[in-house]
Amino acid sequence: MTEKSAPQPTRRQFLAGVSLAGAGAAFGGTLLTGCSSGGGAGGKRGKTLFVAGFQWSPPTTFNPLNPNAGWPTAQDNMQLVFETLFGFNLLDGKLEPQLGSKLTAPDDHTLQVTLQPKATWQDGKPVTADDVVYTLELAKSHPEVPFGSFFEYAKSVTATDPHTVTIELDAKQPNPGMVKSSLATVYIMPQHVWAPIEQKTKQLSEYPVTKPVGSGPYKLDKFSASQLAYTRNDKYWGKAVRGKLPAPQYLVHPIFKDNSAGNLAFERGEVDVMQQFTPEIWKMWQDKHEPVGTWYDKAPYQVPGSIPMLVVNTTKKGLDNPKVRRALAFAIDYARIAKTAMSQYSDPARSSVILPRGVEEQYFDAQNVAQHGWKYDPAQARSILENELGAKKGSDGVYKLPDGTRLGPWSAQTPTGWSDWQTALQVVAESTKEAGFDISTKFPQQAQTTTAVQNGNFDLACWYVAGVSAASPWQRFRDVLDSRGVPKPGTSAFYNYGRFHDARVAPLLDRAATQTGAEAKQTYGELDRIFMANAPMIPLVYRPLDFYEFNTGTWSGFPTAKHPTAPPQFRGAGIDWLYDLKPTTK
Amino acid sequence: MSAARFSARFYVAAGIVAAVLLFGLVAPLVFRTHQVGDVVGGLYDHPSAHAWLGTDNLGHDVFTNLMYGTRTSLLIGLVAGAIATLLGVAVGTLAGYRGGAVEEGLMGFTNVILAIPSIVVLVLISIALGTRSTLTLAVVLAVTSWPWTARAVRAQASSVRTREHLDVARLSGAGTFSLICYDVVPYMLSYICMAFVLQVSGAVLNEAALSMLGLGPSGGVSLGIMLHWALAWESVRTGAWWAFVPPTLLLTLLAFALLMLQSSLDELFNPRLRRHARRRRTARPAALPLPVERPVPEGAAE
Numbered sequence: 060m061t062e063k064s065a066p067q068p069t070r071r072q073f074l075a076g077v078s079l080a081g082a083g084a085a086f087g088g089t090l091l092t093g094c095s096s097g098g099g100a101g102g103k104r105g106k107t108l109f110v111a112g113f114q115w116s117p118p119t120t121f122n123p124l125n126p127n128a129g130w131p132t133a134q135d136n137m138q139l140v141f142e143t144l145f146g147f148n149l150l151d152g153k154l155e156p157q158l159g160s161k162l163t164a165p166d167d168h169t170l171q172v173t174l175q176p177k178a179t180w181q182d183g184k185p186v187t188a189d190d191v192v193y194t195l196e197l198a199k200s201h202p203e204v205p206f207g208s209f210f211e212y213a214k215s216v217t218a219t220d221p222h223t224v225t226i227e228l229d230a231k232q233p234n235p236g237m238v239k240s241s242l243a244t245v246y247i248m249p250q251h252v253w254a255p256i257e258q259k260t261k262q263l264s265e266y267p268v269t270k271p272v273g274s275g276p277y278k279l280d281k282f283s284a285s286q287l288a289y290t291r292n293d294k295y296w297g298k299a300v301r302g303k304l305p306a307p308q309y310l311v312h313p314i315f316k317d318n319s320a321g322n323l324a325f326e327r328g329e330v331d332v333m334q335q336f337t338p339e340i341w342k343m344w345q346d347k348h349e350p351v352g353t354w355y356d357k358a359p360y361q362v363p364g365s366i367p368m369l370v371v372n373t374t375k376k377g378l379d380n381p382k383v384r385r386a387l388a389f390a391i392d393y394a395r396i397a398k399t400a401m402s403q404y405s406d407p408a409r410s411s412v413i414l415p416r417g418v419e420e421q422y423f424d425a426q427n428v429a430q431h432g433w434k435y436d437p438a439q440a441r442s443i444l445e446n447e448l449g450a451k452k453g454s455d456g457v458y459k460l461p462d463g464t465r466l467g468p469w470s471a472q473t474p475t476g477w478s479d480w481q482t483a484l485q486v487v488a489e490s491t492k493e494a495g496f497d498i499s500t501k502f503p504q505q506a507q508t509t510t511a512v513q514n515g516n517f518d519l520a521c522w523y524v525a526g527v528s529a530a531s532p533w534q535r536f537r538d539v540l541d542s543r544g545v546p547k548p549g550t551s552a553f554y555n556y557g558r559f560h561d562a563r564v565a566p567l568l569d570r571a572a573t574q575t576g577a578e579a580k581q582t583y584g585e586l587d588r589i590f591m592a593n594a595p596m597i598p599l600v601y602r603p604l605d606f607y608e609f610n611t612g613t614w615s616g617f618p619t620a621k622h623p624t625a626p627p628q629f630r631g632a633g634i635d636w637l638y639d640l641k642p643t644t645k
Numbered sequence: 646m647s648a649a650r651f652s653a654r655f656y657v658a659a660g661i662v663a664a665v666l667l668f669g670l671v672a673p674l675v676f677r678t679h680q681v682g683d684v685v686g687g688l689y690d691h692p693s694a695h696a697w698l699g700t701d702n703l704g705h706d707v708f709t710n711l712m713y714g715t716r717t718s719l720l721i722g723l724v725a726g727a728i729a730t731l732l733g734v735a736v737g738t739l740a741g742y743r744g745g746a747v748e749e750g751l752m753g754f755t756n757v758i759l760a761i762p763s764i765v766v767l768v769l770i771s772i773a774l775g776t777r778s779t780l781t782l783a784v785v786l787a788v789t790s791w792p793w794t795a796r797a798v799r800a801q802a803s804s805v806r807t808r809e810h811l812d813v814a815r816l817s818g819a820g821t822f823s824l825i826c827y828d829v830v831p832y833m834l835s836y837i838c839m840a841f842v843l844q845v846s847g848a849v850l851n852e853a854a855l856s857m858l859g860l861g862p863s864g865g866v867s868l869g870i871m872l873h874w875a876l877a878w879e880s881v882r883t884g885a886w887w888a889f890v891p892p893t894l895l896l897t898l899l900a901f902a903l904l905m906l907q908s909s910l911d912e913l914f915n916p917r918l919r920r921h922a923r924r925r926r927t928a929r930p931a932a933l934p935l936p937v938e939r940p941v942p943e944g945a946a947e
Contacts, residue, residue, distance in 0.1 A: 319879045326882065338702075339688065339883045346884065399688045399704050470776070475859050478877040485703055488864075489682055499864050501776060 105642050108307035108614060111321045112334035112606065113629075114314050117284040121271040123246040124197070124204045124264040129287055130312055131629075132271055134205045134244055138634045139289060139310065141246035141273035144172055144191065145239075146632035149364055149527050149604055150623065152418035154243055155632045156300075158186060158274060159224075162242070167573070168228040170238060176222055179296045180249045181272050186296075188218035193250040195241075201263045206245045212237040234572040240530035243631060247274065276305050276637075287312040306640040307614070318478075326351070328612030334605040334629055336479055338402045350611040350643075354627040355620045358403040362627055363416050364604030365526035366408065367480060368539070368596040369471070369487060372518055373557045374548055377464045382448050384594035388433040389440035390494035391487055391597065400482035401600045408598040410434065412539050412590050413532045413583060416601075421576075422532055424584045431591040440494045450495075458495040467497025469518035474505035480521040483599050487519075512556050515548030522556060524596070526604050533571055536586050539596050540564045559595030605629045616640045655909035661902035665895065669715035679706040681713045681866060689878070689885040699887035701871070702878040710866050711891050717867040718896070721783045721852045726845035728787035733794025733844075734830070734837055740795070741802025742821075742829055752799060755792045763789040767851065771860035779862045782855070786848045794840045801833045808832075835914035839907050846903035853896055868892040 113136060118129025123141050131137035138146065144159035154162060161173040178186035195216045198209040212234045214227040228238060252272050253263075260266045271279055276297060277289040289310040298304050313330070315321040322337045324330045326349055340360065343351040353360040369391070371384050378384060393407040409415055410432030413423045433439070444450040450458040450466070458466045471487055473480040484500045491498050498519065503511070511517045524538035525531060538554035541564055545552045552558070564586065571582040590596075607627035609617040616639045618625045625635035679685055679696075686700040693699070698707035740751040766789050771777060774785070805811070806829070814828045830837070855861055856869025857876065871892040875881075880888035912918045 319876070319882060322879060323882055338878050342883050395684065395704065399702060402688055476877075478874075481877075482702060482874075489684075489703075492682075499776065501863070502859060504772070 107309040109330045110312045111330045118282050120267045122268040135630045137629045139277040140271050140275045142275045145243045147243040148626045148632035150626045168230050168233045170226040172224040174222040177296050180274050186274050187221045188224045190250045191224045192216050192218050194248045209241050236530040236533050240528045243529050305637040328610050331614050332609040361404045361603035363601035365602050366598045369599050370520045370522050370557050370596050373559045381593045386440045386443040388594045388597045389436045390491045392435045392490040396483045396486045396600050400479050405601040408600050419532050422580045422583045427584050431588050437494050457497045469498050470501040471519040472501040473521040474508045475502040484521050513551040557595050614640045615643045658902045658905035665899045669719045672712045679709040714866045714868045722845045722849035724783035725786035725848035729791040729844045730841045732791035734798050737795040737798025738802045741799040755795045759792040776863045782862045786851050805829050805832045839910050842907040846900050868896050
């Protein structure tokens with residue numbers, strides 16, 4: 060290289076200049092995006108509630124019939140744009156008035172819904188019984204909609220008068236719980252908007268909607284690949300009923316790259332309330348003194364609402380033996396799963412299809428579980444294998460049944476990225492290995508796992524069954540035990556993925572569907588005994604319906620166990636806390 | 646070759662590599678308090694006398710994981726490096742020695758492979774495999790990383806081809822195979838040795854990259870897998886430094902030492918690069934000869 064005498068920049072100076080300019084541009088860019096995502100100047104941040112944990116990819120449609128619709132328009136997300144007739148409250152199990160003001164049962168197979176007389180759509184037209192009938196009957200004309208099974212349990216839906224809807228149940232096999240559960244999860248849609256669309260569209264769920272018209276307190280303002288923004292509808296009909304409007308004027312859901320990006324923003328106070336799995340959340344207030352909270356201020360922090368199950372494929376050789384499945388159940392360290400995989404957000408799982416805390420506690424029979432169920436007990440697992448089954452341990456440490464069936468190699472799968480369930484399965488693999496099983500973990504992509512589980516093409520899988528709802532625990536018992544409506548392996552099943560069959564289940568389920576109180580508890584107890592004797596699925600841990608975490612940096616008044624003004628949920632009756640928020644005074 | 650000809654850099658690099666090798670291969674035999682998979686605590690317990698580097702998200706001892714993880718990473722690195730070097734040398738020597746259509750064909754193929762980003766192929770193969778043993782992963786890493794070695798070896802081989810000693814060997818009736826084995830390859834050994842070191846470091850880093858994406862060897866522990874879980878469980882946010890600092894440090898150290906080892910070997914084998922030689926000729930730095938072609942594998946940049 061030769062030195063030049065002219066005052067031209069050297070290569071080194073040029074590069075330094077370029078990198079400085081680059082850094083400057085990047086810094087400026089950060090400032091700009093910081094402004095836009097922070098809500099801009101003029102105190103807009105103080106009027107905006109930032110929510111996270113529901114939307115992970117750019118939204119394409121806001122059609123409530125589409126299961127992938129942008130938050131919160133997919134069924135039962137949150138009653139912001141569209142509303143359901145009633146809101147389920149997971150604390151007391153009651154259905155709170157929403158678009159419907161009253162739910163009555165004139166006789167055993169009829170339900171009657173009275174609508175709010177003043178309810179209107181966001182375009183000003185009234186919400187009538189015809190809208191409700193129109194929406195529910197979509198299940199007949201478009202069975203692909205998310206509530207396509209509505210008429211399995213209901214016979215007819217009619218508008219008795221403009222503000223009354225009458226639902227006839229199937230007289231032979233009435234199941235009011237499942238129908239009520241639909242009434243609390245199906246978003247009612249305006250007939251005057253959708254009837255013309257229906258005429259020109261075959262697949263109604265695929266119709267792209269970018270300007271949703273609902274009856275709720277918020278309107279979609281704008282959306283992009285990075286966020287969803289909603290503005291309060293100050294003409295909301297509910298103001299007259301509740302006496303006030305929801306506190307935040309604006310509502311924004313930023314779309315984060317992954318869980319950790321969302322958790323970091325939450326810790327910094329850029330997100331006010333969210334539904335995300337956040338490992339060791341207590342460190343945020345204990346170590347870092349951030350104004351963060353959860354429902355309970357100590358373990359388990361969250362209210363249990365569902366039971367992730369270890370689904371066992373009962374058609375696989377070896378796993379088709381109920382005693383092998385029970386030995387497996389005794390070999391799993393549930394306390395360790397709750398402590399590590401669930402970051403203490405759960406009690407150790409009990410051997411019951413019923414949740415031991417919350418609404419379902421009234422059906423939970425602790426004595427029944429203690430007498431017939433299982434808990435972590437490797438000695439008992441060994442006793443079942445050696446004494447009851449006559450299995451022998453091979454030189455590789457894995458048992459073989461007398462007929463030569465080896466207890467493995469089996470794989471336990473769940474989608475990659477579901478870190479809490481992945482870790483739960485790792486604990487399953489480790490603790491069952493000590494008991495003489497050969498189980499390895501496998502974490503394919505989500506779509507792959509879903510197909511494998513539904514088609515019965517798996518050994519073991521961590522998967523979900525129905526959570527707490529107006530139909531629980533009935534629906535969960537069906538999901539775990541009922542073989543009716545479950546096709547052979549190779550075709551998609553939507554419950555009982557392990558293809559368990561027991562002839563005693565169906566009549567008991569039909570009986571439980573109409574029972575309440577002590578009678579129901581007894582029938583569920585019988586079903587639970589069938590479950591415990593056969594272990595077609597193994598409860599691994601408890602999970603909340605929605606994770607519920609809040610940061611009071613900008614908004615306060617979030618409900619907690621000490622101030623239970625509303626349930627810790629986003630869906631259903633969770634809308635209530637939105638009315639109680641107050642800007643935090645600094 | 647006397648010991649005096651090794652540079653200080655060589656000793657430092659060799660020392661670090663030897664230390665990591667010792668840690669991965671011998672330490673598990675020495676520190677036997679915990680075995681892999683033993684549960685010694687809860688979710689991210691702090692370092693203590695019981696668990697020197699705390700526990701991971703499953704309550705396993707991080708120090709034990711680190712020893713066995715290093716062993717897995719080294720094993721994958723060495724096996725993948727050996728296979729990749731073997732493949733590269735075989736293809737490169739054959740192409741360089743034979744020339745003509747064989748050379749055109751083999752190099753054309755190599756260039757096509759070289760043009761495809763290897764990380765993409767790696768990810769696709771790993772997803773397709775479902776369950777992956779340590780050895781399978783090593784083979785997968787090897788079959789995607791040999792092309793640059795083949796290209797570089799071809800250049801060397803076609804230069805060796807023109808040397809006189811080959812004519813002598815040919816005149817004495819040696820066959821092609823014997824010529825390649827005894828008269829071509831031995832003259833490139835110094836280069837092959839360096840290529841191997843680079844391949845090992847590339848394989849270790851690629852394994853870490855794959856494992857961090859969750860595509861690592863199933864049912865085991867490696868440095869990359871440790872990082873994968875540390876990220877998934879947000880140890881950075883929760884302040885559990887013991888979960889991610891030790892594997893990162895070890896990976897960095899190993900890759901750095903291997904690259905330094907390679908460059909100090911280059912100095913040793915290529916007299917024109919020697920530092921004391923350069924010092925003597927400081928008067929005319931511009932006259933320094935260019936180093937021989939020494940492509941860096943794509944993965945090594947990560």
